[in-house]
Amino acid sequence: MPISFERAFSIHDDALLLRGQRTSILASNIANADTPNYKARDIDFDAMLRSASQQQDGRVVMASTHRDHIARQSNAMQPGLMYRNPLHPSLDGNSVDSHVEQAEFSENALMFQTSFSFLNSKVTGLMKALRGE
């Protein structure tokens, strides 16, 4: 049976990458907690991971409904950014709730470490198989 990295890592490498990108989005929200008119953003992680893991070459292709449609490829590393629905309105037009963002950030960091642990055990497993110990 050939060793395939694609199969060995399954979704964990994509998940790790997306978790890493989500930290920057949440970090931006926390950084702009006092910026007037800034709108908090986030990605739909599950949907992004699904589309990232479906694409073998790491690219997202738009669905076409007609054979003449030109396939437009977009980079899977540019997540579908959305705006967060604020829990409270604010006078300065800022939609960041820093406590929500903090909670999301720590959850995301924990999930990053989880994905990393899975990936790490896969890598050490492969190393063991290569060494034949």
Next chain:
Amino acid sequence: MGLFANFNISGSAISAQSVRLNTIASNLANVETSASSEAQAYRSRQPVFQAMLGNHTRPGEVGVQMLQIVESQEAVNRRYEPGHALANEEGFVFGSNVNPVEEMANMISASRAYQNNVQVLSTSRDLLLRVLSLGS
């Protein structure tokens, strides 16, 4: 990209919040400052932040920068003290319009925001260091 961008994003926020702490320090230091006219009186200064939306940044990775510092337009404190060294011809001295209670609340908010960003930086650093140990 990704985690590495956090150093720039949170770094910019830490710098912006420290400007805010600086203006609060100036405001509190000048609470008792006097002047001989309304125009010369010290007015409370507040920084205005702006999201750093450049062409080089990726969507969603947005730092923060200081746009400008605005002076409060509230009325300055005017009191009648003819014996004061800075009193004008009518005997009035103009104090600052700094509200110390407001400034203290603002300071707590700024220092919490600063701490949040430091925490984001240190978490990002920990995650990156863990990734470096992959396979060991």
